[in-house]
Amino acid sequence: MNESFLVIQLSKLYPEFKLQVELEIEKGEFFSLIGPSGCGKTTLLRLIAGLESPDRGFLYLNGRNLTAVPPANRRVGLVFQDYALFPHLTVAENVEYGLQVQQIPSSKRKERVRELLSVFQLEALASRQTQQLSGGERQRVAFARALAPEPLLLLMDEPFSALDYGLRQKLQKDLGRIQKHLGFTVIFVTHQQEEALSLSDRLAVMQEGRVLQFGTPQEIYEKPFNSFVAEFLGDANLIPCHLEQLGEKTCIDINEHDRLELPALPGYPSGNYFLMVRPEDFQLKGLKGPALKARITVLEYLGFSYRMEASIGQYRIKVLIGKEIADLKVGLEIAVRINPQKIRFIPQE
């Protein structure tokens, strides 16, 4: 029987909020949960850890039903947003804690602690009190401590949120490397889309207690399920339009004057849609075929590229363009083209 490593089907009802989630996660996977604040990411994590109990549903980890198992016996580790390091214990004692409560013999315990301190480059800090550590050091202790009892699943609740950009980048890389090296399964909660895209094997986008879409970062970025997912993950232009299938062609009316005629796009019945184009998918030159007339309203130099805002009738679009086009000016009328391969239509709800 082909069973998933982690099967989640849980629901929890609060007075003003209902969480209802179904997910399956594979062994060794780095799975991210993203969504706006209050969408239920942390609640889901706490339900998986056993810190909250569900009203309905079940949770299977490695074929074992964990639904009613207390957190101490789940073999699920959790890295807290505020790290939750024990202030009365040293770095080494914090890492050792989980092994101690499992009554692992002292020699094995010390060995494992040494190993983890080395993996996370914490040897020099072993006897320090946790209050004397920097943010990044605390973060590494929290990882080492959570991994010490060899959990089957590691949960992380926005572990980089309190760190500055540079440190976050470094720790993200370290985490990715260590996760691949040790091969543990991770569920990672974040609201940083970049973080989720770069770290995850797969991710799920949540809204109001439900998973809207899950898949690889590429799938979700390229083929968002709805306008919320499109706008939440990356920058997206959503232009209301009417699509009409006319045999060999597909006509798209954006407003009274702007009409795009494209080769037939199967899979989209005629109707009202959002035309979704990522800013980097517009092109100003190099492409042939139909184009939209737009007037530049904002032009910003970003160093590696230009960010442009332009108006098509009453609609505004965001466009990311290369530095090679240097003769643009605000107020100029230009023709923007879209690669038909990159066009998506999201039904208007």
Add this chain to the structure above:
Amino acid sequence: MNKPVTKETRVKTEVPFLSVNFIQKFIYLIFLMAFYLPVLLVLAKAFLTRNAFANLGQFVTSPLFVHTLSFSAQEAFLSAGLSLLLALPGAYFFGRYQFPGKKIMRSIMVLPFMFPGILVVLGMIIFYGNNGIFNHLVQGMPWLNWKFNHLYGFWGIVLANVIYNFTFCLRMLGESWQRIDPKLMEASKLLGAGPYSTWKRITLPLLMPTMAYLFGLVFLYSFLSFTVVLVLGGYLYKTFEVLIYIEYNQKLNFNQATVIATVQTLILAFFLSIQTYLSRRSRHLGDYSPVLPKLSRRRNPVLCSLLISYLILATFFLISPFVAVLSRSFYGGGALENTFNFKNYAMLFSDQFGFTVGQDFITVLGTSIGIAVLVALITLITAYWFARSRSRPFQNIDLWFQLPLGISFLTFAFGVLMVAGRILPSWILVVWAQVFITFPLIYSQLKTARSELPESLLEAAATLGAGSWKIFRSVEFPLMKRAIGTAFSYAMALSLGDLTAVLVLGRGDSITIPVAIYRLIGHYQFTEATALGGIYILIALLLLIGFETVNHRDSKKMSRQ
């Protein structure tokens, strides 16, 4: 991909270490009953007897009521005002500067608040009495041609209340002042305000909520003053507490005692509602913890002189009575001319002591410590259990736990007497009443400390495989040890210092140190009284050193490299 099960499972289990159940509700109810049944009985007796409202009306229109209310309000108002006024300059130094000995002084400042009222009275008699040390010193200045002979009267009572509350106000106000960010004052100065204007417009408004809260607190304590007024008030000055005691103990008029207790409860409810409002406002002050500048004699000569003068004057007028008790206890016969000896302490073992007090010294000491340990343990365990419980089975349970602050000890003691006076031995009644006295303070201390412990630490331990007992032993207790130790010391001190409950409920069988001192003062046996006072100060010091050592060890461990 197949799911292991296809049928949805209804989950009924809860995480065990967080669960609330029927037993918990039951314990809450029993505890609330133990608090409120006695009070309800007193109120019922006052309201449900024949001519109840006529009796109440008669009392509130009597000259006795008017006189008692006016005296109590005046002495409480003056005591609160003076305590704050005298504490203000000291709070400035404690809140704004670092100076040698500050830490130890701050610790010692807790002591007077831990002392029983009767010890304050004893100190007052020995220091400010007609033949006391103060008048002895004044006589050395014949040109002054003055003597302090107001001890037994209005000003003596106010002075005793100020001595009792001054250090507490100084400590609290100093801590509030320390929490004000100095950048606010700097900003005010940069905007053109002078020192006075900055004080008036910035510092004072920020301190005001704490000052108002402290004023209310000292006012309540003084309004409810029992021991001080009982001994120093004579026939002229009585608070409602003293009136209740006289009606019950001397006139044996139980009905009138309940009427007065009821009227007092209503007046207190009014004051307490104001106090609750003020305390809510006082929490809005920030949580700034700065590194304070050091006060140096070279750089701030004027401020240094002012601080030294302030400390000398405050120590002489307000701390000396306690020092006087301790020093007098080592001069046999009680006169300063005698040499240092332990004669007073030896007299505690004499027959005379047993005759006056009613029990021998060892029994008194054993009873005091035994009851105090029992009270501290019961209060600590129950208060901590309630404080750590995440869910509240009843609404506004915290308010119900705090309400005993607004019910006088004497009223409650009466209630206990009515509920179980005939069936329970006196020591159990005393323990019951003292748990009631200590619980609100200990509960609020522990609840604050417990709420500061991040829940994520306990959750982290749970996810690492620790069960509920292991979590408590290895994470919660080590982090709460300091608060628990302090709470235990406070509970011990409050029980050891209680005179009211033991006087009403002890019925001569249970005699504690404050009762013994009270009886010794009543028989003018000041020599043994000072020795007993000395022993009390010693116990309080040991308690203080005990919890300060725990705190010191903890903070040292936390800052270890």
